[in-house]
Amino acid sequence: MKGFHLNLSVMTPxxxxxxxxxxxxxxxxxxDIDFFQRLAWIAEDxxxxxxxxxxxxxxxxxxEEAPGTGLDPFVLLGNLAAITTNLGVVITSSTTxxxxxxxxxxxxxxxxxxxxxxxxxxxTTGTPAAAANFGLTEHPGKRTxxxxxxxxxxxxxxxxxxxxxxxxxxxxxxxxxxxxxxxxRIDHEGEFFSVAGPLPVKAGPQGRPVVVxxxxxxxxxxxxxxxxxxxxxxxxxxxxxxxxxxxxxRRAAAAGRxxxxxxxxxxxxxxxxxxxxxxRRREQELYATLPIERLTAALLRxxxxxxxxxxxxDPIAADDLPDTVPGGAFSAGFxxxxxxxxxxxxxxxxxxxxxxxxxxxxxxxxGSARQVADDLQSWFEAGAAxxxxxxxxxxxxxLENFANLVVPILQERGLFQEDYGHRTLRGRLGLPLPSxxxxxxxxxxx
Amino acid sequence: MKGFHLNLSVMTPxxxxxxxxxxxxxxxxxxDIDFFQRLAWIAEDxxxxxxxxxxxxxxxxxxEEAPGTGLDPFVLLGNLAAITTNLGVVITSSTTxxxxxxxxxxxxxxxxxxxxxxxxxxxTTGTPAAAANFGLTEHPGKRTxxxxxxxxxxxxxxxxxxxxxxxxxxxxxxxxxxxxxxxxRIDHEGEFFSVAGPLPVKAGPQGRPVVVxxxxxxxxxxxxxxxxxxxxxxxxxxxxxxxxxxxxxRRAAAAGRxxxxxxxxxxxxxxxxxxxxxxRRREQELYATLPIERLTAALLRxxxxxxxxxxxxDPIAADDLPDTVPGGAFSAGFxxxxxxxxxxxxxxxxxxxxxxxxxxxxxxxxGSARQVADDLQSWFEAGAAxxxxxxxxxxxxxLENFANLVVPILQERGLFQEDYGHRTLRGRLGLPLPSxxxxxxxxxxx
Numbered sequence: 064m065k066g067f068h069l070n071l072s073v074m075t076p077x078x079x080x081x082x083x084x085x086x087x088x089x090x091x092x093x094x095d096i097d098f099f100q101r102l103a104w105i106a107e108d109x110x111x112x113x114x115x116x117x118x119x120x121x122x123x124x125x126x127e128e129a130p131g132t133g134l135d136p137f138v139l140l141g142n143l144a145a146i147t148t149n150l151g152v153v154i155t156s157s158t159t160x161x162x163x164x165x166x167x168x169x170x171x172x173x174x175x176x177x178x179x180x181x182x183x184x185x186x187t188t189g190t191p192a193a194a195a196n197f198g199l200t201e202h203p204g205k206r207t208x209x210x211x212x213x214x215x216x217x218x219x220x221x222x223x224x225x226x227x228x229x230x231x232x233x234x235x236x237x238x239x240x241x242x243x244x245x246x247x248r249i250d251h252e253g254e255f256f257s258v259a260g261p262l263p264v265k266a267g268p269q270g271r272p273v274v275v276x277x278x279x280x281x282x283x284x285x286x287x288x289x290x291x292x293x294x295x296x297x298x299x300x301x302x303x304x305x306x307x308x309x310x311x312x313r314r315a316a317a318a319g320r321x322x323x324x325x326x327x328x329x330x331x332x333x334x335x336x337x338x339x340x341x342x343r344r345r346e347q348e349l350y351a352t353l354p355i356e357r358l359t360a361a362l363l364r365x366x367x368x369x370x371x372x373x374x375x376x377d378p379i380a381a382d383d384l385p386d387t388v389p390g391g392a393f394s395a396g397f398x399x400x401x402x403x404x405x406x407x408x409x410x411x412x413x414x415x416x417x418x419x420x421x422x423x424x425x426x427x428x429x430g431s432a433r434q435v436a437d438d439l440q441s442w443f444e445a446g447a448a449x450x451x452x453x454x455x456x457x458x459x460x461x462l463e464n465f466a467n468l469v470v471p472i473l474q475e476r477g478l479f480q481e482d483y484g485h486r487t488l489r490g491r492l493g494l495p496l497p498s499x500x501x502x503x504x505x506x507x508x509x
Numbered sequence: 510m511k512g513f514h515l516n517l518s519v520m521t522p523x524x525x526x527x528x529x530x531x532x533x534x535x536x537x538x539x540x541d542i543d544f545f546q547r548l549a550w551i552a553e554d555x556x557x558x559x560x561x562x563x564x565x566x567x568x569x570x571x572x573e574e575a576p577g578t579g580l581d582p583f584v585l586l587g588n589l590a591a592i593t594t595n596l597g598v599v600i601t602s603s604t605t606x607x608x609x610x611x612x613x614x615x616x617x618x619x620x621x622x623x624x625x626x627x628x629x630x631x632x633t634t635g636t637p638a639a640a641a642n643f644g645l646t647e648h649p650g651k652r653t654x655x656x657x658x659x660x661x662x663x664x665x666x667x668x669x670x671x672x673x674x675x676x677x678x679x680x681x682x683x684x685x686x687x688x689x690x691x692x693x694r695i696d697h698e699g700e701f702f703s704v705a706g707p708l709p710v711k712a713g714p715q716g717r718p719v720v721v722x723x724x725x726x727x728x729x730x731x732x733x734x735x736x737x738x739x740x741x742x743x744x745x746x747x748x749x750x751x752x753x754x755x756x757x758x759r760r761a762a763a764a765g766r767x768x769x770x771x772x773x774x775x776x777x778x779x780x781x782x783x784x785x786x787x788x789r790r791r792e793q794e795l796y797a798t799l800p801i802e803r804l805t806a807a808l809l810r811x812x813x814x815x816x817x818x819x820x821x822x823d824p825i826a827a828d829d830l831p832d833t834v835p836g837g838a839f840s841a842g843f844x845x846x847x848x849x850x851x852x853x854x855x856x857x858x859x860x861x862x863x864x865x866x867x868x869x870x871x872x873x874x875x876g877s878a879r880q881v882a883d884d885l886q887s888w889f890e891a892g893a894a895x896x897x898x899x900x901x902x903x904x905x906x907x908l909e910n911f912a913n914l915v916v917p918i919l920q921e922r923g924l925f926q927e928d929y930g931h932r933t934l935r936g937r938l939g940l941p942l943p944s945x946x947x948x949x950x951x952x953x954x955x
Contacts, residue, residue, distance in 0.1 A: 081684065083681075083686065084681045085681075088681075090686065094621050094710060094711070096622040096623075096624070120610065120709075121709065122692065122706075122707050122708065122709050123709070126687045126689055127685055127686060127687060127688075127689055128684060128685070128686055131709070133709065134621060135614050135615050137615065138619050138622055139618065141588065141591070142587065142590075142591040145587070145588040146591055146592065160608075161611070162643055162644070164642040165566065165606070165607070165643075168566065168581050169584055172581040172584040172585065173584050175540050175542065176580065176584055176588045177542075178542070192705075195705035196610040196704055196706065197608055197610060197611075198608070198703045198704065200703075231536070233537070235530045235531075235532070235534075235536075238527065238530055238574060240529060240572060240573060240574055240575050240576060241572045241573060242573075243572055246572065256644060257646075258641070258642055259638075259642055260568075260642065263567065263568050263577070264539075264578075264579060264580060265540070
């Protein structure tokens with residue numbers, strides 16, 4: 064069936080970040096390329112569309128308790144792309160802490176070497192600690208970061224479109240390799256960037272690498288409507304997910320795009336086993352790894368509640384919540400997903416933390432393979448998303464279980480692909496090739 | 510025999526950049542990952558220490574005539590490292606157009622995923638066009654670029670050293686993953702950079718990735734003496750190469766290092782065939798691809814001579830040359846190598862261009878496999894270099910000929926390794942592991 068896409072987040076030890084404490088876990092697997100290569104082969108055998116890794120360019124402040132930020136995603140996923148054939152790679156990069164020429168070039172060239180499997184997940188970076196690694200005295204505010212992100216993607220897109228498809232003439236007799244009049248500078252001058260271009264080489268197989276966007280704030284949604292091919296979303300309730308998808312499609316249409324040209328991929332933390340009983344047993348095991356006091360404090364901050372106002376087992380009701388979440392708190396998407404849960408009825412921090420995979424905010428789905436498959440199918444059929452980004456609760460176990468137990472059910476039901484079809488990620492996602500640049504003559508005159 | 514190292518430059522179509530015009534050449538091979546993977550496997554079969562690729566982040570201005578700058582070296586060589594086991598990768602990166610935190614992180618993490626095969630070739634970028642791609646109205650002068658490069662490498666090195674080897678405690682019972690007091694911020698504040706650190710993960714197998722330096726100006730040599738593990742050099746005469754190696758070893762000693770801890774690798778363009786006659790035939794074929802008028806103009810500029818002062822076949826004598834080369838011309842190393850040739854006797858631009866591989870400045874070595882092996886051996890034994898960076902005249906032909914015909918001779922003579930010994934590139938080059946950071950307690954108090 065067209066349009067049911069699956070990505071896999073390869074974060075390890077898993078989306079329960081404290082899973083490294085389990086007896087069988089290797090705490091150093093997050094630095095072990097052999098481990099990740101095995102994950103990539105499992106994912107490719109299961110015909111997963113793409114692997115994904117989040118990132119922030121700083122040491123995360125919970126290093127006492129869990130690995131957190133690991134290897135640079137460009138380095139790690141670039142390696143995994145090299146040892147696979149069909150798997151797409153969705154690489155998180157910051158528009159706040161990169162330069163657009165460098166990023167445009169690296170992703171375009173990754174598209175060449177992967178033969179059309181490169182995707183960039185643009186984030187504005189919500190980690191204040193990153194600022195001090197890049198010469199800033201303070202982390203820019205969200206509005207500034209998104210203004211920069213808009214301009215960043217405008218520059219990157221124009222750079223990707225800079226070479227006319229027929230620019231390389233390769234005329235051996237005359238010794239003319241390329242026609243410079245078909246290779247266009249962009250000469251961008253804006254608030255944040257001044258970039259001349261063009262890139263050193265022509266576009267890769269996808270024309271433009273796939274652009275993914277993940278932020279749920281107004282700034283993030285506006286950016287997604289204009290630029291994103293795929294939007295990663297977070298939702299704890301089906302109604303919220305449906306409304307989000309409708310909204311993002313409307314925004315794409317308002318930006319002059321076809322609504323089918325933007326796909327949503329709903330993040331879901333999956334804890335799956337052969338039987339529900341076994342899954343429930345592992346769930347308890349994972350809960351026991353959580354530092355509940357610290358996570359409660361983080362949750363209260365995220366919801367805009369005073370420190371210490373609620374203990375782990377004190378119910379929080381809708382009218383306990385402030386109307387607005389203070390700036391500088393957690394991501395807007397995570398806050399809003401959690402608030403939607405509380406709106407359904409009072410919840411304790413412990414419940415919220417457990418349902419949100421140790422506090423990371425995404426919905427936790429626990430069960431047998433059939434239960435997980437049923438859940439994904441029903442959300443998909445309700446219009447909650449065009450696909451899912453599977454975030455294994457504990458990577459080493461839940462990826463293998465998902466690939467070996469859940470995927471075959473989804474394939475039997477005709478929901479998920481049994482074979483990679485299109486050669487490129489863009490083609491597989493049903494996204495159009497970007498429009499080619501204007502005809503040469505017109506641009507050359509302009 | 511210890512200390513005879515071989516790197517391979519994988520520039521294509523070759524160091525005769527116009528070789529794409531030859532009847533059998535594929536003009537688009539420079540974008541073809543399958544082509545490069547085949548080169549990497551040939552190099553690894555031949556036990557070559559590392560592959561190398563130069564770079565400048567801009568469209569090169571000779572695109573009408575030849576490919577020039579190709580794929581981003583980090584992307585391309587990262588891919589080649591992933592599909593090989595022992596081959597080192599020497600990746601050119603600009604200290605002028607990168608940020609040190611990002612570069613330190615990417616190379617450290619490449620060291621993890623390659624299990625100790627990462628090397629960065631730091632350049633300050635001599636291509637003025639790059640400036641306009643990174644928001645600068647003009648390309649910084651050489652003195653500024655090298656001042657920035659010093660500070661850049663100081664920051665990068667301190668970031669690489671930031672985690673004490675015992676920082677990860679992985680205490681499952683207590684839930685303590687790492688000891689933050691053993692992970693050190695650098696809090697660097699300098700003329701160009703303000704960087705807090707630390708990096709998100711600990712150092713890779715090499716401790717620090719290998720640092721390569723390639724600039725021959727006073728600024729470049731000073732940088733090399735202080736930071737470089739390997740120095741790429743250019744010399745048209747043996748005396749020049751010997752003097753250079755002595756100089757760089759003295760500079761390392763003056764910086765408090767052991768002179769054996771810096772290795773020189775002499776770039777040499779190799780055109781090799783089964784017989785000398787065949788090599789000479791191919792040499793003429795390659796000369797015929799050269800746009801001699803344009804290269805003559807570039808050569809005169811490089812030597813500080815007025816445009817049009819000499820035709821391709823007018824001899825230039827030593828006293829025709831100005832005392833100093835104007836700023837903004839070609840690299841100091843290339844100018845100085847060419848001037849050394851002219852000092853031996855008058856040369857025409859055509860001769861100089863042909864001896865310098867189409868004008869790129871490195872020495873061209875043409876002959877049978879035995880002749881090439883004899884030449885390399887005699888230069889090595891004269892103390893001209895610790896090894897060579899082989900730059901195939903025409904990559905697709907000369908790499909294979911070098912690997913299949915020359916390497917076995919060097920191995921038979923006991924000069925070059927028959928097997929990869931050390932697991933890491935640093936170990937193989939006979940370089941020490943960097944000193945570990947100060948003991949934790951001392952740093953924590955400081």
